[in-house]
Amino acid sequence: NPLASAQYVLAAHLPRQLPADGGREVAFAGRSNAGKSSALNAMTGQNKLARTSKTPGRTQQLVYFGVQPDRWLVDLPGYGYAKVPPDLREHWKTFINGYFRERQALAGLVVVMDIRHPLREFDQQMLAYAAARGLPAHCLLTKADKLSRGAQGTTLLQVRREVHAEYGEATSVQLFSAPSRIGVDELRGVVAGWLEL
Ligand code: GDP
Numbered sequence: 001n002p003l004a005s006a007q008y009v010l011a012a013h014l015p016r017q018l019p020a021d022g023g024r025e026v027a028f029a030g031r032s033n034a035g036k037s038s039a040l041n042a043m044t045g046q047n048k049l050a051r052t053s054k055t056p057g058r059t060q061q062l063v064y065f066g067v068q069p070d071r072w073l074v075d076l077p078g079y080g081y082a083k084v085p086p087d088l089r090e091h092w093k094t095f096i097n098g099y100f101r102e103r104q105a106l107a108g109l110v111v112v113m114d115i116r117h118p119l120r121e122f123d124q125q126m127l128a129y130a131a132a133r134g135l136p137a138h139c140l141l142t143k144a145d146k147l148s149r150g151a152q153g154t155t156l157l158q159v160r161r162e163v164h165a166e167y168g169e170a171t172s173v174q175l176f177s178a179p180s181r182i183g184v185d186e187l188r189g190v191v192a193g194w195l196e197l
Contacts, residue, residue: 001045001188002188002195003073003188003192004044004045005068006049006067007065007066009065009066009072010063010064011061012061012062012064013061014095015095015098015099018064018103019064021103022104023070023105024070024071024105024195024196025064025071025073025074025107025195026074026108026109026110026191026194026195027074027076027106027110028073028076028112029110029111029112029123029126030078030079030111031079031113031120032078032079033114034078034112035176036075036078039140039176039178039187040065040073042178042184042187043187043191044065044073050063050065050075060077060088061077062074062077062095062099063075070105073191076096077092077096079122096129097129100132106135107196108135108136108138108190108194109126109127109129109130109135109136109138110187110191111126111127111137111138111139111140113139113140113141114141115142115143115144115146115147115152115155116146116147118141118159119162127163127171128167131166131167131168134170136171136172136194137163137167137172138173138187138190139159139163140176140187141159141173141175141176142177142178143176143177144182152175156175160173172190174186
């Protein structure tokens with residue numbers, strides 16, 4: 001597993017706190033509770049890399065995990081918390097907008113979505129940011145274990161068709177489940193490829 005060496009390095013809530021913009025990084029986005037922390041943990045094979053229960057105020061940061069010198073995984077703030085105060089929400093929007101527009105190191109975006117609620121508004125916004133930059137994006141349909149095999153396949157095809165139409169062929173989609181170990185190797189392959197590991 002090329003991502004097993006990932007370790008926490010820093011959390012940034014201001015652009016100037018980010019590491020020097022010279023390496024390669026893959027960002028992970030998702031609505032709160034979609035399963036992003038569980039996916040990061042399964043992908044790296046580390047049960048405690050990303051915390052799996054968080055409170056709103058603590059989540060407004062970009063968390064950097066170093067894999068190798070100048071190779072990073074970036075955990076973006078979970079979006080969709082109703083309780084985040086408006087000024088904080090504005091701050092995060094500005095920060096994330098700037099990050100997506102300017103970050104040269106950004107090699108790809110993983111959008112984590114609960115397979116039962118794919119492509120909500122914020123997911124679409126993230127995919128649009130990536131498409132606007134010409135960055136590849138990869139959608140994880142997580143908690144696949146919550147659906148039957150048949151329903152998993154149907155949703156996969158539907159979401160794939162929709163993202164190809166909306167955001168282009170550089171947007172890929174896969175099934176994922178942390179407890180059932182569905183799609184773990186596939187995710188590792190995509191992320192390691194983007195990081196050129
Ligand atoms: P995050 O807020 O996106 O980081 O989500 P977490 O990883 O903390 O997961 C939120 C909740 O969903 C937790 O109770 C997890 O145990 C659960 N969960 C995450 N991934 C899966 C999955 O693949 N299958 C199932 N059944 N539950 C999951």
